[in-house]
C-alpha cells in the first residue's frame with residue numbers, strides 16, 4: 001500500500017532552502033544550482049517519506065471533477081461498470097492484497113481521475129482488505145464507503 005503523495009507545502013519549501021544552505025555549508029552543493037536543487041529535493045522527499053502520515057483531515061474529499069451526487073451516479077453508470085470490469089480483467093479476479101477470490105470490489109486509489117481512471121488508479125480488493133484500506137481515512141466517510149460498496153463486483 002503506497003502512501004498518497006502530498007503536495008509540497010510552504011514549510012517544505014523552507015525546509016528545502018535550509019537543506020540547500022546545509023549542502024553549501026558542508027561543501028556538498030554542486031556548482032550547478034539545478035543539481036543542488038535536485039539533490040535538495042531528493043533529500044526533502046526522503047525526509048517527507050519518513051514523516052508520520054498526516055492526521056485525518058476534516059476537509060471533504062473531492063471527487064475530482066465530480067460533485068458528490070454525481071459521484072454516486074457515476075458508480076451506477078455503465079461507464080463505471082465497464083471500467084470496473086476492465087480493472088478486474090487487468091488485475092485478475094483476485095484481491096490485490098490477500099489474494100481472496102470472492103467479494104471483490106474495485107477501489108479508487110485516488111478520486112482525482114474519476115471518470116477517466118487509468119488502471120494504476122484502481123485496485124481490486126476483497127471486502128475485508130477494502131475496509132482496512134479505508135479505515136482511519138477520514139476522507140472516506142462511512143456513507144461514501146457504502147456508496148462505493150454498492151459498486152461491488154463478483
Ligand SMILES: [Zn+2]
Pocket residue numbers: 095096097098099100125126127128129130
Ligand atoms: Zn483481501
Ligand SMILES: [Zn+2]
Pocket residue numbers: 106107108130133134148
Ligand atoms: Zn475504496
